[in-house]
Amino acid sequence: MVPITYYLLLAAALFCMGMFGVLVRTNALVVFMCVELMLNAVNLTFLAFARMHGALGGGPNAVFGVGHVSAFFVIAVAAAEAAIGLAIVIAVFRSRGSVNVDDIRTMKH
Amino acid sequence: MNTELVLFGVFAVMTLVSAGLVITARSPINSAMALVSTFFFLAGIYVLLWAHTVAVMQVLVYAGAIMVLFLFVIMLLNLGEAAHRGRPTVTRILGGASAFGLLAVLAVTLGRTQALPAQMSAEVQGKFGTMAAIGESIFTTWLLPFEAVSLLLLVAMVGAVVVAKSRI
Incomplete structure (x- = not known):
């Protein structure tokens, strides 16, 4: 049995x-991929805690699988x-011809 | 050494290696491919946590739909390798260092905790992580958030068309 701490x-x-x-990365697309990585890490935490608590402390359908439902919602939002x-x-590439986050600084003053 | 620990070790190492490739690859297409493999190995980790339904959704939605979207955008924009690496500005150095700092803090904190998987009765074990249990939960307790998510997806769909279209 693998300890939840490892997960x-x-x-x-x-x-x-x-x-x-x-x-650190400058390509906006790679930045988005890294955001997906962070969302996946959050999902993994939800599922690890769901496994840690099992179905304890809930009625027949009260909190059963709440971690899994949260992970489902995170996937939908992602x-x-x-x-x-x-x-x-x-849209930015169309107007500026670049997806480098260093070049996109109109709103920076 | 039990099988579960060995499997966890293999999946964990492969996940971290793929994630490292995502953030170090020079060409976005290599990053995208490494991200697909990260999602697949993470799905394996989810199965080890008895979350097989979420693992299937992970492969279908992430490795399937979202990554196709990414690849289409890379193809549309015709992005090659980056001509130059980003300049190491102060913000960038501080940002990278803060990520390592957060990792150190989390590792020390989590290293002190002891958490073991719950012992479940045979009945609960049979239901844990199944589509039936999750579906029941979604359509009873979490019905309103579920409907809100469907509305969110509709808004995202319309918004994506409005933002990306050149002339409406």
């Missing part, structure tokens, strides 16, 4: 790698985020 450590490592990519984010990337 949480893996999720922490994955989240920090995603965060590193978001803060799909929406990817659709909107990539549409914005396309």
Whole structure:
């Protein structure tokens, strides 16, 4: 039986790698992929805690599988985020001809 | 050494290697391919956590739909390898260092905790993570959030068309 701590450590490592990519990479598409990595790390944490608690402390359907339901919602929100984010990337590329986050600084003063 | 631990080790190492390739690959297409393999190995980890339904959704939605979207955008924009690496500005160095700092803090904190998987009765074990249990939960307790998510997806769909279309 693998301790839940290992899963949480893996999720922490994955989240920090995603965060590193978001803060360091310049290509907007790669930044989006790193955001997906961070969302996946969060999902892994939800599922690890769901496995840690099992169905304890809930009625027949009260909190049963709440971690799994949260992971499901995160996946749905990630799909929406990817659709909107990539549409914005396309719009920016059309108006500026670049997806480099260093070149996109109109709103920076 | 039991089988579960060996499987976890293999999947964990492969996940981290693929994630490392995502953030270090020079060409976006290589990043996307490494991301697909990250999702597949993560699905394996989910199965080890008895979340087989979420693992299937992960492969279908992430490795299937979202990655196709990414690949289409890379193809549409015709992005090659980056001509130059990003300049190492102060913000960038500080950002990278803070990611390592967060990892150190989390590793120390989590290293002190002891958490073991729950012992489940045979009845609960048979239901845990199944489509039936999750579906029942979604359509009873979490019905309103579920409908909100469907509305969110509709808004995202319309929004993506409006943003990406050149002339409406």
